[in-house]
Amino acid sequence: MIRFESDYLEGAHPLILKKLEETNFEQTAGYGTDPFCAGARERIKEACEGADVEVHFLVGGTQTNLTVISSILRPHQGVLAAVTGHVNVHETGAIEAVGHKVLALASEDGKITAAQVRQAYEAHWNDGSHEHIVQPGMVYISQPTENGTLYGKAELEAMHDVCQELGLALFLDGARMGYGLMAETNDLTLGDIAGLVDVFYIGGTKVGALFGEAVVICNPAWKKDFRYLIKQKGGMLAKGRLLGIQFDTLFTDGLYYEISRHADELAMRLREAFLKKGYKLRYDSYTNQQFPVMPDAHIDRLKEKYSFEFWEKADDSHSAVRFCTSWATKAEAVDELIHDIELL
Amino acid sequence: MIRFESDYLEGAHPLILKKLEETNFEQTAGYGTDPFCAGARERIKEACEGADVEVHFLVGGTQTNLTVISSILRPHQGVLAAVTGHVNVHETGAIEAVGHKVLALASEDGKITAAQVRQAYEAHWNDGSHEHIVQPGMVYISQPTENGTLYGKAELEAMHDVCQELGLALFLDGARMGYGLMAETNDLTLGDIAGLVDVFYIGGTKVGALFGEAVVICNPAWKKDFRYLIKQKGGMLAKGRLLGIQFDTLFTDGLYYEISRHADELAMRLREAFLKKGYKLRYDSYTNQQFPVMPDAHIDRLKEKYSFEFWEKADDSHSAVRFCTSWATKAEAVDELIHDIELL
Amino acid sequence: MIRFESDYLEGAHPLILKKLEETNFEQTAGYGTDPFCAGARERIKEACEGADVEVHFLVGGTQTNLTVISSILRPHQGVLAAVTGHVNVHETGAIEAVGHKVLALASEDGKITAAQVRQAYEAHWNDGSHEHIVQPGMVYISQPTENGTLYGKAELEAMHDVCQELGLALFLDGARMGYGLMAETNDLTLGDIAGLVDVFYIGGTKVGALFGEAVVICNPAWKKDFRYLIKQKGGMLAKGRLLGIQFDTLFTDGLYYEISRHADELAMRLREAFLKKGYKLRYDSYTNQQFPVMPDAHIDRLKEKYSFEFWEKADDSHSAVRFCTSWATKAEAVDELIHDIELL
């Protein structure tokens, strides 16, 4: 079975394991106060092109989302997000468990617009009963989205502007950030992002690390006491250096970008193969997740040899499915899949 | 200005004030342990036709909803409700603030169906990632709904059956219960309801009391320690007897039913007037809330003399509005309004 | 049975009932936006000697405490309070239920000192692991305390100063405020208090109202969106005018002060009687709660005719008990009790 069902099927990039081994018996202080974390913070600041940011390392995405969101919102505020956003659908109510409603906005492709945010804000404040309704306090977006799509620079600038104007915090979930940065259609750098959002994170789990998400706090207002919140929510790793070592490795000599580009290039080859075969694409993705709409008979045949994710029924005889590439995907596996698609 | 914008515009039925005055200097223990509460509990049990229920008195509806729901759900569970349900839209995220997601189901008229509940349940359990999704643990319905509509006995039985089968708790919000019970289309008694739901409440605030909601716990599993939860959520009134006195009065000599019937009869007169005038009704309500769709010009004219609630735009020149009658509405006020409608 | 076990045994001052009756059929908007609340707010501002405060009305004390505290603290912060403080011992974990630890400070008589607050603050920040420990964010004090004792002006000024210096919010629970203001040893006015704390409340439930607490927010930072928080926590009364009417009545022509003085004077007569009899006093209270330490045999005899609260064992044959007077206590009842004490 050749697996394409997710981007966290393997362990970590070998350089990370190597660095873990080399440093294994060094003794360091815990909880992210070690030199490895300090180094990784510096590298990430550099990657953010000198922005005056604060960097923290957490273990996983849900943990990061609930910690960031609860660090910013007051109790009566909720977070605007695409109805398909990870915080709305795949975190077992983690955001509600810390007290906040996810205010879902319609989305066809995982993205939401500045206009939608403004509309939701105005709908709230124009309602005579607004004190009886959860107040929008924050916007959550993913880059790339859960559907593989990307915000362009103009779109993110528009979102930034509306958030600034309306007093909403802007939080960007970058669990698959690398695959977004390296997409051929991308026009955003980490520096751009750091300048446009209040807080974001750079995903490691899905991009070469064993685990780990680097939270980058851009707005000084939200830096205060963030470590307390990490600890309280159970996200402070005792051997924090494990996170430092991983992000230090990923952000040395461009490894993070290189392995992301690898995944995107393979994904583009799949995309071409799907289009050539005449499949529609459920979402127009230039990142590592591809969503072809295939005849169910084709799906059944491919399933004998490949694992991939059922996404949704398209019609009586077709379904959308998801194929993921990653830093670890082998070109040969993609070759073989493409060959088998051609034969269908 | 003659007011129809809500059903909580006045104080309380005079018999309640009278009883408060008569008993004012009696000394009683606090927190609902007094003889007035004991008496009121007995009367409500009788009204429930002898069902083996436990009765508690709280002050308001949001408080009641958040206390009941958090008393039953485990942390990873959410509550299925109509998208228009009070808990979903008008409680400033009170349910999320106690940790639970409201799982909104589509609704045209404020009601949801047993089939929708089954579908939501199955969608959850058939999802391969269901552990990453909030688990449905409870169903919340309102009777009458926020749109004035009613569940019939067959519908409530179907809901009860599906909840029993699927292991979901069934909670009925009866903030306007009286107006439902006395509706000409109603076929449910309090005894029926007590036999079909796990917990419900009988609204006093909107039906003749100064304030107060009587929670009726039918399922023995949820009786345990409920008073702790009332206290923790801030709902335990020090002078609990005030609630006892009010519900005792309401459930003596059928006062609750009589004043509810009064409101419904006036509402039916409005309904007829709207229909006779050729207005469509946004919802087919036989209870104290009526939702005519009127030309905006008519609305503007009526507004000079009457207060009522804008509901939603219907088209470019029409809007749905809400008129409420209540236990306190004067027949003369309704006469005058009908007369003015005829003149429009 | 003549009852002294609490200060919420009766209904309300007759003037309040009268006003409720007079206004019963007036129609007003809900949720505290009515003219009665507006009037009451003005009277309370006047009572605060013109301080630029914001006034809200809630129904009960636990509700008020949890709403105020959760409106101010960030998730990782806790509230410093006397170990005997109401929030620490008698609210079924209401503060923890909204996410915050009560950081209990030792107290002999219900009071805590500015020095204790400073010490707790320094202990926190001097701990190398402070990020692993709940951060003090607020100080909660009661005036009078649960033990009947009072903060003097110098003490409250010292507390204010230390809170200002250390960046802690200062919250004063005035559930029995009237009995404090009228105590012969008191040197604080409402205006003083408004100038020294960030937020406080003036209790109605125990001082002449059917129910109700008037929250006074002095620090502009905490005024923002407070009504959302009241609603979310279930504390927004639909017929908010009931609270307005009561506080308006209490703060008209000095009623609140007059009925409080009545209770204090009767309490002082009891205090004298206890001392004359040779009883020790468990706490040195000049307010409406008195805590004599009596021979158990005397307690048993008094219990045949009077109700009062067991407080704690003093030694093998003595116990501290609590007698409360209130706005409603009759002088004859106190006369009779004193007479019976003399006869013991």
Next chain:
Amino acid sequence: MIRFESDYLEGAHPLILKKLEETNFEQTAGYGTDPFCAGARERIKEACEGADVEVHFLVGGTQTNLTVISSILRPHQGVLAAVTGHVNVHETGAIEAVGHKVLALASEDGKITAAQVRQAYEAHWNDGSHEHIVQPGMVYISQPTENGTLYGKAELEAMHDVCQELGLALFLDGARMGYGLMAETNDLTLGDIAGLVDVFYIGGTKVGALFGEAVVICNPAWKKDFRYLIKQKGGMLAKGRLLGIQFDTLFTDGLYYEISRHADELAMRLREAFLKKGYKLRYDSYTNQQFPVMPDAHIDRLKEKYSFEFWEKADDSHSAVRFCTSWATKAEAVDELIHDIELL
């Protein structure tokens, strides 16, 4: 600098790194549904001597504590714990953040007794106002405790009995479990523990793993839906296999026991050296944490070469400090420290 300040100074046992490397490119499903986790579960069940337990893997201790506790308690219940318990003092209010009060019991050495639990339970239920007080719902103990001390079999049996009798869940935090199991004074096996508590966990982070805690649920009542709770609280590792691989390695060929014994033996050598030098021991620990009370002058001198933790002042010229050994401590480091102590 030779470091003894904690037991999480290094990475992981080399066999774990080796296994991570060997399996790095195997593709597995996520979230703990992989064969490595399945294998590790089996080994832990075997280590529990065939008890019918359910095993889950989480990343860290605070995360585990908050997830377990919130999975069991109802909202109005709190957890009884030693005042020194990790959940009470070093988790930034994680337990309160999920809604529950930690009910602290006095403790001299980190342990609490069955008698204390009974007393707290009875104090609660004998209080006339018990519904106004957090209800004890659970007992939390650590083995070894934060002070290095151990519960003996008879003590744990007594705790089990009282919890069974009173309907309290019993939860044992085994963050340092290995060092307890291998202590020369220990008389408890994992099988014993599995038979005596409702849920416990076996610490990996401090005992040879990079990170990881294995939760063992013994009481069938608490197995239901635990994975939902892990996910909601942010504790479900995407690459769950990392936890499986580590615990599989630790529980193969007795590695967990062997490395724990190593640490304990070195700790016993330190203990002897302290006693020989005439130092008192703050706690009577036979596990990997040692707490000598030393002259401050000695402390200052040792600090030039060694790192260890200040614990508390003993008197004007003496302080208690903490030295930790671990699976990774080198015998030579201990030799050198002992030598230097002799020279003081």
